[in-house]
Amino acid sequence: MKVKYFAWMKRTVGVAEEDVTPPADVRTVGDLVTWLRQRSGGHAEALAEGAAFGAAVDQRTATFDAPIGGAREVAFFPPFTGG
Amino acid sequence: MAVRIQEADFDTGAELDRITKGNKKIGGLAVFVGLVREMHVREGLHRDRIDALTLEHYPGMTETALADIEAEAKRRWPLEATLIVHRYGRLEAGERIVLVVVGSAHREAAFEACEFLVDWLKTKAPFWKLEETPAGEKWVGAHDGDDAAAARWEKNRP
Numbered sequence: 263m264k265v266k267y268f269a270w271m272k273r274t275v276g277v278a279e280e281d282v283t284p285p286a287d288v289r290t291v292g293d294l295v296t297w298l299r300q301r302s303g304g305h306a307e308a309l310a311e312g313a314a315f316g317a318a319v320d321q322r323t324a325t326f327d328a329p330i331g332g333a334r335e336v337a338f339f340p341p342f343t344g345g
Numbered sequence: 346m347a348v349r350i351q352e353a354d355f356d357t358g359a360e361l362d363r364i365t366k367g368n369k370k371i372g373g374l375a376v377f378v379g380l381v382r383e384m385h386v387r388e389g390l391h392r393d394r395i396d397a398l399t400l401e402h403y404p405g406m407t408e409t410a411l412a413d414i415e416a417e418a419k420r421r422w423p424l425e426a427t428l429i430v431h432r433y434g435r436l437e438a439g440e441r442i443v444l445v446v447v448g449s450a451h452r453e454a455a456f457e458a459c460e461f462l463v464d465w466l467k468t469k470a471p472f473w474k475l476e477e478t479p480a481g482e483k484w485v486g487a488h489d490g491d492d493a494a495a496a497r498w499e500k501n502r503p
Binding site: 266344 | 443487
């Protein structure tokens, strides 16, 4: 599964995207966040509890209880500031 | 009905001509052009002046999100045409960022749908602004006012 990071989260994590293979008990976006935090200090900081960020599963906005089984791409990003 | 994400500038007049050409049912166009404005975070302090910004987006999701927003506008109002052009990359103060055009038989639908599209794209399309100031770079935070503007359309369905 591909994980993408945007805006300040990309700089804090240190990469724009990475390929990961989470274990079978990582079932939701929230599970994935918890699992990704262990990868590095940058991950832990960007995905910290209380940090303001959202997620998308296969390019559609998703809540943290959304399942990720079968997902090809999960993205994390700060609140949108376009327009 | 069209959505375009591009680094290049757009020609507002040419875009409007293209929309109206060949569709004589359009009685009016409502147009919004968003620009990079020179801002002073704290008035009088030169180091806080914002000279330019870089717009980052999520290729793929951006197009889907804008198409969804456009489809929602079409469900709510009788529209003949819509166009959203959103730029990305580095933009200096005074440059155009976004163009939203809505064509309808009557002005009420055009005005309302245009405002709806701008409000929703600010909060539902994956764009992020990085500001350049003489003191360094700074990611723009989300505005509570934008959330409130977008939220009113959740309740007031015409």
